Amino acid sequence: MKQYHEAKEASGDALLFFRMGDFYELFHNDAKTAARVLGLTLTSRDKGENPVPMAGFPHHQLDGYLAKLIRSGFRVAVCDQMEDPKQAKGIVRREVTRIVTPGTLTDDALLDPLASNLLVAVCLPAPSGISKSNEKDAKSSALPLNSLAGIAWVELSTGRFEAGVFKADRIQDELARLEPAEVLLRDDEGRLQNQRTGAWDNRGTLTHRPAWQFGFDESRRVLCEHFGVLSLEGMGWEEGDELAIGAAGAAMAYLLETQKNSLEHISDLLPARSGRFLEIDAATRRSLELTHTIRGASRAGSLLDVMDQSKTPMGSRRIAHWLASPLIDRNQIESRLGAVAEFHKEKRLRETLRELLSNVYDLERLLGRVATGRCGPRDLQQVGRTLAQLPKLKALLEARHSERLQQLYDRIDLLEELRKQLEVALVDDCPLLVRDGGFIRAGCSARLDEFHSLAGGGKDWIARYQAQQIKETGITSLKVGFTSVFGYYLEVTNTHRDRIPPNFIRKQTLKNAERYITPELKEYEEKVLTAEDQAKSLEYELFVELRDAVHVHTAALQQTAKTLAELDVLAGLAELAIKNNYIRPVIVDEPRLEINEGRHPVLDAMLPQGTFVPNDTFVGAEHGRVLLITGPNMAGKSTYIRQTALMVLMAQMGSFVPAHRATIGIADRIFARVGASDELSRGQSTFMVEMVETARILNTATERSVIILDEIGRGTSTYDGLSLAWSIVEHLHDSIGGRTLFATHYHELVELEKSHVGVRNFNVAVKEWDDELVFLHRIARGGADKSYGIHVARLAGIPRDVNERAKEILAQLEIDHLNKHGESKLALPPKTKKKHIQMTLFQMDNHPMIDVLRDLDLTQLTPLAAMQLLDQWQRDLKS
Numbered sequence: 065m066k067q068y069h070e071a072k073e074a075s076g077d078a079l080l081f082f083r084m085g086d087f088y089e090l091f092h093n094d095a096k097t098a099a100r101v102l103g104l105t106l107t108s109r110d111k112g113e114n115p116v117p118m119a120g121f122p123h124h125q126l127d128g129y130l131a132k133l134i135r136s137g138f139r140v141a142v143c144d145q146m147e148d149p150k151q152a153k154g155i156v157r158r159e160v161t162r163i164v165t166p167g168t169l170t171d172d173a174l175l176d177p178l179a180s181n182l183l184v185a186v187c188l189p190a191p192s193g194i195s196k197s198n199e200k201d202a203k204s205s206a207l208p209l210n211s212l213a214g215i216a217w218v219e220l221s222t223g224r225f226e227a228g229v230f231k232a233d234r235i236q237d238e239l240a241r242l243e244p245a246e247v248l249l250r251d252d253e254g255r256l257q258n259q260r261t262g263a264w265d266n267r268g269t270l271t272h273r274p275a276w277q278f279g280f281d282e283s284r285r286v287l288c289e290h291f292g293v294l295s296l297e298g299m300g301w302e303e304g305d306e307l308a309i310g311a312a313g314a315a316m317a318y319l320l321e322t323q324k325n326s327l328e329h330i331s332d333l334l335p336a337r338s339g340r341f342l343e344i345d346a347a348t349r350r351s352l353e354l355t356h357t358i359r360g361a362s363r364a365g366s367l368l369d370v371m372d373q374s375k376t377p378m379g380s381r382r383i384a385h386w387l388a389s390p391l392i393d394r395n396q397i398e399s400r401l402g403a404v405a406e407f408h409k410e411k412r413l414r415e416t417l418r419e420l421l422s423n424v425y426d427l428e429r430l431l432g433r434v435a436t437g438r439c440g441p442r443d444l445q446q447v448g449r450t451l452a453q454l455p456k457l458k459a460l461l462e463a464r465h466s467e468r469l470q471q472l473y474d475r476i477d478l479l480e481e482l483r484k485q486l487e488v489a490l491v492d493d494c495p496l497l498v499r500d501g502g503f504i505r506a507g508c509s510a511r512l513d514e515f516h517s518l519a520g521g522g523k524d525w526i527a528r529y530q531a532q533q534i535k536e537t538g539i540t541s542l543k544v545g546f547t548s549v550f551g552y553y554l555e556v557t558n559t560h561r562d563r564i565p566p567n568f569i570r571k572q573t574l575k576n577a578e579r580y581i582t583p584e585l586k587e588y589e590e591k592v593l594t595a596e597d598q599a600k601s602l603e604y605e606l607f608v609e610l611r612d613a614v615h616v617h618t619a620a621l622q623q624t625a626k627t628l629a630e631l632d633v634l635a636g637l638a639e640l641a642i643k644n645n646y647i648r649p650v651i652v653d654e655p656r657l658e659i660n661e662g663r664h665p666v667l668d669a670m671l672p673q674g675t676f677v678p679n680d681t682f683v684g685a686e687h688g689r690v691l692l693i694t695g696p697n698m699a700g701k702s703t704y705i706r707q708t709a710l711m712v713l714m715a716q717m718g719s720f721v722p723a724h725r726a727t728i729g730i731a732d733r734i735f736a737r738v739g740a741s742d743e744l745s746r747g748q749s750t751f752m753v754e755m756v757e758t759a760r761i762l763n764t765a766t767e768r769s770v771i772i773l774d775e776i777g778r779g780t781s782t783y784d785g786l787s788l789a790w791s792i793v794e795h796l797h798d799s800i801g802g803r804t805l806f807a808t809h810y811h812e813l814v815e816l817e818k819s820h821v822g823v824r825n826f827n828v829a830v831k832e833w834d835d836e837l838v839f840l841h842r843i844a845r846g847g848a849d850k851s852y853g854i855h856v857a858r859l860a861g862i863p864r865d866v867n868e869r870a871k872e873i874l875a876q877l878e879i880d881h882l883n884k885h886g887e888s889k890l891a892l893p894p895k896t897k898k899k900h901i902q903m904t905l906f907q908m909d910n911h912p913m914i915d916v917l918r919d920l921d922l923t924q925l926t927p928l929a930a931m932q933l934l935d936q937w938q939r940d941l942k943s
Contacts, residue, residue, distance in 0.1 A: 065091075065109075065116075068143075071160050075141035078163050079133065081126070082143045088129075089120040101136055102129055127173040130164055134174060137269055139165045163322035166269045167246025170221045170432050177377035177426060178363075179384065180219055183318070184244035186235060187214035187278045187311035214307025216315045217242050222428040223329035223435070223622060225315075227308040228336030240346035241388045243355070248314055250275040273314055280306045283313020287333060290316055300335045308335070329435030329618050342390040342716050343733040347757045351738035352709060353666070354387055367710060370669045371719065373639045375421040378428050378625060379632025386633065390716035392730055397651050400634065400718025403468040405648055407638030408720070413460060417635050420457045425450045427625035434614050441494040441503035444610050447621070448486030454478050454624070457631075468634075475627040477620040482613060489610055498607055501600050512602050518595035525588065539563055544585070552589045553579040637719050644669055646720035649711075650727040655768045656684030657708065657803055661724035664707035665714065668722050677841040681708050683803040684729070688824035690797050690804045694811045694848035695828030700841045701807035702738055704828070705772040708805055709734055712770050731770040731803070735761040738774040751779030755788075762795055769802035775809060786810045797822050814847025 068091060072080050079097060081088040090098045091109065095117040099106040108115035121129055126142070133140050142164065146157045167183030169175050189211060215238050216227035230238055239247070251272040276282055287296060287309065301309060312333055319327055350358060357365045368387055374380045391397050407414040425446035433439040434447075454476055461473040494503045504512055517524070530544045539560045546552050550571060556564060557577045568580035614621070640646065644665070661678035668676045677700075683691055693701050711721045715728045737757050758776060765771055776792055777785025789810050796804050797820045806813075817823045825847035831838040857867060925933075 067155060067158055071141070071143045071158065074160055075143075075163060076139075078139035078141040078165075080141045080143055080160075081129075083123065083145050083158060084120075085149070086123055087120045088123055088126060088142075089118060091116055091118050093117075095119040097138075098129075098133075101138070102132055127171060130171075131174050134164060134166055134169065137166070139163060139271075160324070162324055165246055165271070165322060167244065167248075167271075168220050168319065168322050169245070170429070170436055170438055172429070175221060175429070177429075178372075178380040180224075180243075180381050181221060182217045182219050182242050182244045183246050183248070183315055184215065184217045184239065184242055185248040185273075185278075185311040185315040185318070187216075187307045187314065188232070188250070189213075189307065190275075212307055214305075214309070214311035216308065216311035217244065218312075218315050218319065218330065220319060220323070220327075220330075220436075221432040222625075223331065223432060225312070225330050225332065226334045226336045227305075227312040228338065229305060229308045230338060234343075234345075237343070237345045240349050241344070243388075245269065246271055248273050248318055250278050250314075271318075273318060277314045277317045278310045279313075280310050283310045283317075286313045286316050286320075290320075290327065290330070291333070296333070299333055301333075305335065323436060325436045325438075327435065328615070329431055329622070331619060331622070340392070342392050342713070342731060344388075344390075344713075345735065345760065347760075348709075348734055348736040349388075351736040352706060352713070352734075354713075355384060365666065365670075367666055367714075370666050371637070371640060371714070373636035373643075374632045375418050375636070376424050376628065376632050377426045378424075378629035379421070379636060381428075382629040383633045383636065386717045387713075390713050391718065392716065392732060394651055394653060394730060397716055397718055397730070399466075399468045401648055401651070401720075403466040403472075403634045404637045404641065404718065404720060406464060406466045406469060407635045408641050408648075414635050414638050417457065417460055417631065418639065420453050420460070421628065421632050421635070423449070423453050424628055427621060427628065431614075431618055431621055431625065434611055435618060437611075439611060440497050441490060441607060442496050444486060444607075444614060445490045445494040445503075447614055448483055448490065450628075451479055451483035451486070454483075457628075461631075472627050472631055475623055477617075477624050479617055479620060479624075482617055485613055486610060489606065498604055499600075501603055504603050504606050509602065509606060512599060512606070515595045515599035515602060518592045519599055522588070522592060529585070529588070537563055537565055545579075550579070551581075551593075552585050553581055554585065555579050634718075641720035644722060646722050647724065647726065649715040649721050649723075651715065652727060652729050654684070654729045655731070655803060656687070656727065656729045657712070657770070658682050658684070658687075658725075658727040659708065659711060659721075659723050660726070662707055662711055662726070663722040664703050665710055665722050667703060667707075678724070679704055679841075679843040681805075681843075683708075683805070689801050689822040690793060690806060690820070691824050691826055692793065692813055692816060692847065693805060693807045693826045693828065693843065694809070694814060696830060696839075696848075697809060699828035699830060699839045701828055702774050703841075704843055705774060705805040705807050706736070706738065709736055709770055709772045729768075729803075731768055732766055733764070733769040735765055735769060735771045735773075737761060737776065738772065754779050758792065762792065762800070765796075765800050765802050767801045769800070771796065771800075771802050771804040772807075773804070774807045776806070777808075777810070786812060789813060790816070793823065794820065811848045817847070 068080070068082050071082060072094075079090060079094045081090065083089075089095075095104075095106060096119075098104050099119045102119075102121075104119040104121060107118050109118045110116055130140055130142075140163070141160050142162050143158050144161045146159050149156050164174075165183075167181065169181050175181055211232040212229050213232045213235055214227065214229055215235065216225070218225040246269045248271050252275045284296060288294060291299070293299070296309065316327075316330075319330075344354075349355070353366050355366050355368045356363060363369050368384055371387065372380050372383050374383060391400075407417075427447065427450050430439065430443050430447050430450075433443055455478055458473060458476045458478065461469055461476075464470055464473065489504060489508050491503055491505050495501070506513055506516075526544050530542065533544075533554060534540055534542050537560075539556055541557055541560065543555050544552065545555055553571055554568065555574075555577050556568075561578065564578075564580070567582055569582065570578055571581050572579040641648075659681040662681055663676050663678045681691075681704075683689065693704065695701055707722075711723065711726065712728055712731055713734060714721050715726070716730065721728075737754070754776070758773070761771060761773070773792070777787075777789040779785070780788075789806075789808055790813060793806055793813060793816055796802065796806070797816075801822070814825045817825045825845070826843050827846055827848040829840040829842040829844045831840060857870070920933075
């Protein structure tokens with residue numbers, strides 16, 4: 065128990081799995097927690113006055129129990145026996161071999177093969193002027209909105225490691241993009257919880273770490289020591305990256321502390337520079353359902369689910385990364401599109417490549433387990449089988465037209481010597497674990513073959529020895545046998561008892577026979593009994609040699625793994641385009657959108673073929689920058705505006721799009737305000753959430769942005785909502801000028817087209833027939849003159865008398881606020897804003913203050929007179 069308490073102290077707040085023989089045991093409060101969460105039986109170690117609570121499970125069930133605890137948000141420390149109990153003197157030596165947390169998983173049983181498992185560290189600038197007496201205030205004070213933060217993310221299972229400096233108000237957006245499993249934050253940091261950008265909900269397990277580990281000097285030391293460099297400048301890091309390095313150093317320190325093993329596969333720290341990717345905030349990702357649906361948070365039904373046609377887990381994770389971080393560089397976008405186009409055109413190339421990829425294993429995560437020493441024979445075998453696909457795969461890419469495919473061809477390293485070494489050494493059906501043995505192929509090691517022969521009973525030796533004894537003694541019925549109690553023996557019937565030679569030593573008497581041993585047979589028995597242990601020991605040595613051989617080639621294998629993942633995505637996007645009839649978009653720099661017969665990628669794939677109604681979208685300088693789309697609920701306004709945003713995003717990630725033709729101008733940001741929900745944990749109503757998200761769009765959107773807004777203003781009273789919607793459209797038109805699709809049920813807004821040249825009215829066509837409403841799902845030019853809400857209410861099952869009364873009230877309200885021409889009385893021309901004139905240094909002649917200042921005699925002006933003069937000027941301005 066002293067040994068247990070030492071291990072527990074080293075494990076911090078993690079539950080401790082303490083290996084005792086064939087079981088992992090938990091004690092004290094850990095046992096109580098495990099019994100509750102895992103359903104284990106709670107017992108006690110001592111039955112005296114102070115029994116120690118205890119719970120445990122067989123060691124081979126470790127992965128299952130680990131997975132359950134990690135999913136429940138716990139950290140687990142694994143304490144293993146570090147020596148063979150048979151050879152140990154006294155108590156077996158034990159050590160904590162790893163601490164398993166949500167962000168540090170490497171085992172297949174604990175990971176989702178289709179999703180990245182990221183550990184993220186956030187480094188914020190230290191609060192200035194904070195003393196011990198006001199540390200509490202520092203924790204609760206909000207961050208300045210213009211401050212910066214360092215964010216680093218690392219995936220232990222693959223070795224991917226990146227970091228960057230971002231504006232503090234983008235932290236939540238970056239976390240939404242990365243979808244971390246675990247977030248590291250300084251233990252003296254609490255300011256983010258009160259940030260305007262939101263709480264840490266659904267952003268992974270939050271783990272506080274010592275503040276000094278985020279310091280620049282300490283972080284630089286940890287990183288330089290890990291990468292074996294004297295400076296980080298050679299890796300692309302510059303002055304101004306201190307916060308990013310602080311975050312990266314904290315993440316690396318956490319990995320070193322928890323893994324207690326090699327991390328050599330984390331071989332680089334890549335700078336993530338702002339402005340490289342299309343910016344998408346958290347609300348937009350949620351509204352567009354890029355990786356998960358709003359209802360149920362399920363992958364099924366998301367854009368990712370439709371677009372992922374990958375044959376490997378590596379490809380699935382890579383397309384999720386592309387979807388989360390679309391490009392804004394036209395050359396890079398065209399490079400991807402060119403590769404997709406070649407796969408799209410070359411059917412045989414695409415199909416053969418995808419068939420070969422279906423035999424490729426998850427090389428990225430296999431290498432992670434090799435580097436951390438947690439791989440088994442089957443992992444090495446899968447590396448070998450993946451390498452076996454490379455010659456054919458690389459041959460397919462030879463002499464390709466696409467520049468990107470030519471680059472990927474050059475990045476595939478066949479590593480033929482390593483492949484041959486693995487194929488020669490490993491049997492066809494390898495066990496999962498080293499301890500199971502039997503994974504080295506016969507003929508690979510003569511010594512091992514001898515041990516296996518002995519461990520198997522040495523039938524050939526026994527047969528020869530038996531024949532030799534029969535020949536020497538002349539006893540034809542003599543035979544060699546074996547029992548677990550007596551070992552090997554020579555059995556002779558009583559008939560031949562007088563012919564027993566002197567070197568036979570009597571061991572056992574039976575009814576009709578005697579059993580004997582000889583020194584030679586006893587020596588052979590000792591060899592046999594130790595052969596199995598020797599075989600396992602030698603087999604482990606050979607396994608380590610193979611593992612080290614793979615590890616030596618980690619860099620080349622990682623590059624090949626990334627190449628295979630990208631090929632998988634590119635070929636999958638081509639397959640998607642063929643399957644769903646997508647076209648290659650024309651990418652331009654000008655901020656415009658020209659889409660003919662566009663379709664929603666998810667609904668188009670889910671509905672029976674040919675049933676989705678396509679629509680055109682034209683937005684830009686000559687087509688109008690703001691499309692105002694009116695029409696009834698359920699008619700398809702939300703679908704139409706979402707599909708436009710999704711096509712922009714798909715094009716910029718390098719995908720074909722669901723349309724007949726498409727010209728897409730590169731966007732710097734995509735904003736989507738669709739749907740409504742409460743944020744009760746933050747004390748925010750539906751309307752407050754709506755306004756916060758809309759405010760962010762109005763404050764950060766640019767002329768190059770794509771903005772889709774749906775039903776703005778519906779969370780408050782009719783006139784409040786209509787007024788806000790009206791002024792928001794005006795601001796988008798007058799001050800921002802971004803490509804905007806504004807869907808609304810306020811049909812009064814159609815009046816804006818008359819006073820704003822860049823506003824165009826569109827409506828979702830409906831047909832009224834015998835007081836029935838038929839949705840045509842067609843976007844038509846012009847505005848709707850009704851909201852049709854009462855018709856939709858009837859379709860939903862609202863009682864008829866309620867509907868009829870609603871019609872009467874609506875008629876009266878329309879009389880009250882429509883003029884004799886049927887136009888809204890709400891539309892007033894915007895007041896001309898009085899502009900404040902900033903005095904310049906060079907054009908001051910006409911300002912009345914100039915003469916006053918020129919006539920002042922400063923040499924005669926007393927301080928009191930100066931104060932009186934300032935007071936007079938202030939009163940003049942106020943009046």
